[in-house]
Each structure stands twice: as C-alpha cells, then as structure tokens.
Amino acid sequence: MPYALIVLAASIALTGVYVFVTEASYWSKALVTALLLVSFAWRYGLFLRVALGVFLALYFTYLKARWEHD
Numbered sequence: 252m253p254y255a256l257i258v259l260a261a262s263i264a265l266t267g268v269y270v271f272v273t274e275a276s277y278w279s280k281a282l283v284t285a286l287l288l289v290s291f292a293w294r295y296g297l298f299l300r301v302a303l304g305v306f307l308a309l310y311f312t313y314l315k316a317r318w319e320h321d
Contacts, residue, residue: 262300265307
C-alpha cells in the first residue's frame with residue numbers, strides 16, 4: 252500500500268481543518284499553508300508533510316484536552 256498517500260491525505264485534511272475551523276492567528280494559518288505548499292516542491296517534502304501532520308495532530312489533541320478540562 253502506498254503509505255505516502257496516507258500522509259498526503261492526512262496532512263491536507265489536518266491543514267484544512269486548522270485553516271478553516273480553528274481560531275488560530277492569521278500568520279500561523281499562513282505559515283502552515285505555506286509549509287504544506289513548500290512540501291510539494293521540495294525533494295524531501297514527504298518528511299515535511301509527516302512533521303506537519305504530527306504537529307497538527309498533537310495540536311488538536313492539546314485543544315481537545317483543554318476543552319474537556321474546562
């Protein structure tokens with residue numbers, strides 16, 4: 252199974268949720284979007300997409316934990 256497609260779909264989905272749903276600042280939304288776009292042009296973009304996906308997954312876990320705590 253092409254695992255790169257899983258990383259691709261997850262990173263695009265998590266970036267979309269981050270940009271359109273969260274209340275993050277505009278510069279951080281622009282940074283995440285720029286990192287995703289740069290990952291398509293860079294030779295080692297797969298690693299950047301993996302890192303972006305892990306970061307966003309941890310960020311959403313943090314937000315969920317804060318929301319449940321209140």
